[in-house]
Amino acid sequence: MSATITFNQLRRIKDSLPEGSMRSIAEALNLDVETVRNYFGGANYDRGKSIGIHLEQGPDGGIVVLDDTTILEMAREILEGKREIHLTN
Numbered sequence: 458m459s460a461t462i463t464f465n466q467l468r469r470i471k472d473s474l475p476e477g478s479m480r481s482i483a484e485a486l487n488l489d490v491e492t493v494r495n496y497f498g499g500a501n502y503d504r505g506k507s508i509g510i511h512l513e514q515g516p517d518g519g520i521v522v523l524d525d526t527t528i529l530e531m532a533r534e535i536l537e538g539k540r541e542i543h544l545t546n
Contacts, residue, residue, distance in 0.1 A: 462529075
């Protein structure tokens, strides 16, 4: 399922996540943590990949079209307290 959100809204969600959330999401989805960070607007393509995020210039940081909302939904569940953060050392 795709979704459209502003870049600033996406960054606010990322910035609101508790420490360890990116790693927890990455582990749950068997992704590199840098790939999850790139989903939220990062740009480390040496270690992570781009996964279905399309940016367009515009107000509020521009428009972001997400091809797959799985990571976004997991982040929202963490913020709503519906998903716990599990980390391995």
